[in-house]
Amino acid sequence: MKRNLFINGQWKEAAKYNALYAPFSGERIADVGHADDADTEEAIQAAVAAADKMASLSAYQRTTILSKAADILETRKEELARLLALEAAKPIKTARGEIARTIQTYRFAAMEASRIHGETVPLDAAPGGEGRIAFTLRKPLGVVAAITPFNFPFNLVAHKVGPAIAAGNTIVLKPAGQTPLSSLVLAEVFQEAGLPDGALNIIPGPGAIVGEKLVRDPRIKAVTFTGSPAVGIAMKNKAGLKRVTLELGSNSALIIDHTVEISDELIDRCVLGAFSFSGQVCISIQRILVHEGKYEHFLNQYKAKVEKLVIGDPLNESTDMSAMIHEKEVTRMQEWVDSAVMRGAHVVTGGTALNSRIFPPTILTNVSADEPVSCEEVFGPIAIVSSFSTLEQAINEVNHSRFGLQAGIYTHDIHSAMHAAEKLEVGGVMINDFPTFRVDNMPYGGVKESGFGREGVQYAVEEMTEMKLITIRL
Missing domain, CATH: 3.40.309.10 (Aldehyde Dehydrogenase; Chain A, domain 2)
Incomplete structure (x- = not known):
């Protein structure tokens, strides 16, 4: 089986393909395209071009897309559990549990898409604030880079992709090298669900090329990463003023x-x-x-x-x-x-x-x-x-x-x-x-070298939106 990159709603040939082997049997299960610098640039450009369209989608439209995606995953759940067992060596009964949680995470994201809201601010509590109305809005950041690990290649991806779509952002996703097939399936799912072209781009590839460019590129407005502390700390140091969410190590x-x-x-x-x-x-x-x-x-x-x-x-x-x-x-x-x-x-x-x-x-x-x-x-x-x-x-x-x-x-x-x-x-x-x-709806994240920021769909949506203040002088 040959799997290409997914950029701007199209399957794209890569210059290089890496063989993917099943961890348990050692059998060759796929040849997967590995993105290079040019592919990464193309994916970022596609996400930037689609950002206005995604931001203009109504809450109802984003909710509908995420709900449809969850429904599609539900119809394919046994197929996807077997794919997960094959490429990650996750026991099939455990894999089924991850697929069930993945579906739930996208359903939570659908709910959150319809209840992103601001608040009123009593400006007249301060001298000089009389005669004004103020309120806040939450606006999408733009392009979100998601870098994900092998151990939950469906559900940890959902914890990044789901909130990003719910908030009206576009995404460039770099999945783990051992489990790219689970992520590439999402291209089919979200295309069928009606997500605009360019809103989700999936580019497996080496961290030193793809990850490095995503972290440093100023067009990327947020990076959400799950992985090792060493990589996460280095990433935060390179990210500049981007929003960064890091879910790193533990010894619970x-x-x-x-x-x-x-x-x-x-x-x-x-x-x-x-x-x-x-x-x-x-x-x-x-x-x-x-x-x-x-x-x-x-x-x-x-x-x-x-x-x-x-x-x-x-x-x-x-x-x-x-x-x-x-x-x-x-x-x-x-x-x-x-x-x-x-x-x-x-x-x-x-x-x-x-x-x-x-x-x-x-x-x-x-x-x-x-x-x-x-x-x-x-x-x-x-x-x-x-x-x-x-x-x-x-x-x-x-x-x-x-x-x-x-x-x-x-x-x-x-x-x-x-x-x-x-x-x-x-x-x-x-x-x-x-x-x-x-x-999957609880706040999740750590202190010390375990991370920075919080996941859990509602909390991730907050990380992936910007607060804007509006005042009206009466």
Whole structure:
């Protein structure tokens, strides 16, 4: 299968095509066009040319386009789930969940398109403001550049494309190199839904060429990026006066205090939170801190449940975990585990790659705080379990990180819950749930090196619009 670039409503031949291989089987599944500097320039020009038309669409028209897109995705959901399982090695039952969330995200975007509004301002509260009416409007920025990762190639794209369209912007989308097919499908979907030509341009290609030009070009008015902290920080430094939204790294932690029963439901949440999609999730549980009175019981139950996970072909209905996105990630997992073990860590289960593509679900204990597997973002199927004696100690351990995306705490003590909510240095605190919890209309983003700005459709629309003040002297 050969897939071209999508620019100005047309499929365009690229000068170069890269082979795309399935992470699990290694089979060649497509040859995908890779944009160069000239293609990127053409995509930006198309988005600029379409900006006035997009801005002039009524709220009703934008709502209708987004609703139709969601309807089309609904009719194709099984096909798209299988595509996702093939190109990302996401287990099919997990892939179906992502497609369902993607549809919901576009429906949220359709709703937000119809309720973008300003407010009145009481100018007469200030001396000299008498005899005037003032109000604000929210106007589209223009061209938005969206740079997206491999791990949620449908839903994280929806969190950028949906709000951009809802706000009346045009988009240049650079999808991740391993998962371009999921993004290119959107060209068909939005064209069928009635989006104007040039409003959505999709150009897979190298970050050093496509990403660099999008970030530096003054015609781009906003950049929304999900990826590594190193790339995101460099991007922000190059972006000038553009709006920048960054969703970066994490090493999310979960606290389980002495008031909580170690139930099957709790264990299941910890298994799901740490090992869903092989831990390749921004808010995957990486560190679990359990009160010393519950520690041994939790660890035994956790180990038993983790060892029941089914590893295999992502297209099999029974599969819970499959291949990691690249073989180099399996190598990195092994190196990090081996490094921790050399300094005294204990492998409770897993710990050794099954082959060049699959790393098993792994539980570690007694890990030094300065080991990469503890202080960096693992982004793989590894969870560290440790004990604590006081809540303050646990909170301090969670905060001893350069990241701060989300954290969770299980407790039956309202005072402990609210104290943790106040003191945890993260963008979101999940009480009596895991840090991996996210629904698509909530504000989502981090502090410290976890990011800048907020996603969640309503909040992303605010990031992608400009406030304009209008005053009338009576």
